[in-house]
Amino acid sequence: MFEQLGLVGCGLMGGSFALALKRAGLVRHVIGFSTSQATRERALDMGVIDAIALSAAQAAQNSDLVLVAVPVAATQSTLAALVGALSPQALLMDVGSTKRDVVQAAALALGEKLPTFVPAHPIAGKEVAGVAHADERLYTGCQVILTPTEQTGKAQLAQAQTLWAALGAQVRTMSALEHDSAFAAVSHLPHMLAFAAMNAVNSQAQAAQFLSLAGPGFRDFTRIAASDPAVWRDILHANRDQLLLQSQHLREALQAFETTLAQGDSAALQALITAASQTRAAWSPKR
Amino acid sequence: MFEQLGLVGCGLMGGSFALALKRAGLVRHVIGFSTSQATRERALDMGVIDAIALSAAQAAQNSDLVLVAVPVAATQSTLAALVGALSPQALLMDVGSTKRDVVQAAALALGEKLPTFVPAHPIAGKEVAGVAHADERLYTGCQVILTPTEQTGKAQLAQAQTLWAALGAQVRTMSALEHDSAFAAVSHLPHMLAFAAMNAVNSQAQAAQFLSLAGPGFRDFTRIAASDPAVWRDILHANRDQLLLQSQHLREALQAFETTLAQGDSAALQALITAASQTRAAWSPKR
Structure with missing residues (x-):
């Protein structure tokens, strides 16, 4: 049980976290800050937060749990804004989709309070954003990846694991690089391909007919192409080295198809499709 | 109203067509042939067909409507097998996902009976195959593309349009090349990309972790990667020139992303994503 959650960023991810904590009876009081006044008021009206903070620092003040749920590119400035008010015993987490950049931002911003920070990535989301879509069950059954560093406090890591498990999530721990490498393969590259596929169609004179x-x-293939441009600019940019590596793997796999097509090698083409089809049929998402 | 439907191929597409015609009261009798005895008997047991034909020719005999719903690669041999039994007044259709190869196969196989043939592609399907999944509403609300040639009979074309409309489909007419070009862009390339994305992940040592x-x-992005390998081998192979053209467009669109990432040009990256996101958000499928 936490006495006070300081929520910095009251959007879909942060709002859903506050609601889930409340539903689980794990928090007594939630104070929330958003850069948008309308969002702050909406969060209060919806009961996502119990009180409005007028700054990130005010949200962190006296909070034994602080969640930073802001666009990844704003992580460093947000942490810098709240570090002075942060208790050295608090548990501080983020929800960012990339982790090496967040770890680096935290190292630069948090100084001696770095042990409070447990980098976290709950694999959950919706195509819609904003506190209006906050959902107390968003994290139920999802995976949450924690990427602690050597500086992460043992107590904080244990608290984070217990907390997410109590919200019904499956908690996994790995390095930030392992995280970013995997998500380049199974999330960031698929997004970039879906974006590129839309642009490829749209670049042609017959786009409307197509x-x-x-x-x-x-x-279904292009559903993720409708994702928020600013959010995905930050994610793709933050993870660009791993993403470019995965893009190279994709180009090689695509080349294999193009070669069999150009050669009219129907048996080799079927073998390529069969490999893909069997891999996909054997896989199912964790939620 | 047709006196007799001769169904050649009693799988998902053919079986659903027979059931839809029956539901609409548009056919008096259905005789069906499948190369698989088990499928023939299952189709009879399910009431998809009223009688079993022991050959494609027997299914065509005395039928005023003949539907060939076989793998695209088997079209020419199937048409050649039934042409001798086909009435010159019949309406003959297929349901293939590629059309230039089917038009060519018909020209080679049908001779003077070519006017009976209206090439058709109902844009409908499921990830599952087989008569067991036949669904009398599979074609309700879907688009059906007809690609008549100069040899196609006017009466047959009009009959085909009326028939599909009566099943609740939206009928469109275009050339086989226009068809194949469009489907290379919005169906065949997405399938090839989904296959390639699965193979790209699977080629890496960390595949299981990823x-x-x-x-x-x-x-959602990879759902279509589970599609049937033999069916998609035929489709990709049959439409390989248009598919390779679309793959080149995709590579160029992907290159634009890679360049902005390598240059760290965040504004250009956002512009690329915004274009894709807006195109996707403005689009919705016909069904």
């Missing part, structure tokens, strides 16, 4: 003929397969 | 972290975005 799109008018697209069906359910195209719908 | 896949264990994949979430809902990956699930």
